[in-house]
Amino acid sequence: MLIGYARTSTLEQIAGLEAQRESLRAIGCERIWEEQTSSVGRRTGLSEALEYLREGDALIVTKLDRLARSVRHLGEIVEALEAKNVGLRILDLGLDTSNATGKLMLNVLGSVAQFEREMMLERQKEGIVKAKREGKYKGRAPxxxxxxxxxxxxxxxxxxxxxxxxxxxxxxxxxxxxxxxxxx
CATH class of the missing domain: 1.10.10 (Arc Repressor Mutant, subunit A)
Incomplete structure (x- = not known):
């Protein structure tokens, strides 16, 4: 059975959630869990989907960043899926962990994604420091x-x-x- 998981970070991203839902239905997912929460927030939909999966099933997500918050988290999810003999497919990457090449590519791409996120956060911090120095940054309203x-x-x-x-x-x-x- 194909089980889908869709997530957006904010409630305003309705179109993104709908697009994920459509992609998951088009691929043939029989059940889809979806939620709107940040990657660091509590993810009950993901927990429920992982709990529901049975041997021979496949978890389908549209993008890697919709699933895991870090390489470590991705590893934990993959480990849980492997323990249940469940595959993982990431649609936008054409990735399937049911073979050795898919597992290798998942680890490589997961590392690249984490690196990219850390670089973005570094640039964001540098921008904030610069804006504060120039008196342009006020921060979030208390x-x-x-x-x-x-x-x-x-x-x-x-x-x-x-x-x-x-x-x-x-x-x-x-x-x-x-x-x-x-x-x-």
């Missing part, structure tokens, strides 16, 4: 700090920090930071 009056009001009403975080759509950690900054 969302939770703007909500400080509301946080303090809710605390005075007896709400728990967890309930406040949920009500305001911020992390519980942010609520603690707001209360701590008010104490200093």
């Amino acid at each position: 969302t939770a700090q703007r909500m400080a009056p509301e946080v303090h009001r809710m605390l005075s009403e007896g709400m728990t920090k967890r309930a406040i975080a949920k009500a305001l759509g911020i992390s519980e950690r942010s609520v603690y930071r707001v209360t701590k900054s008010a104490q200093t």
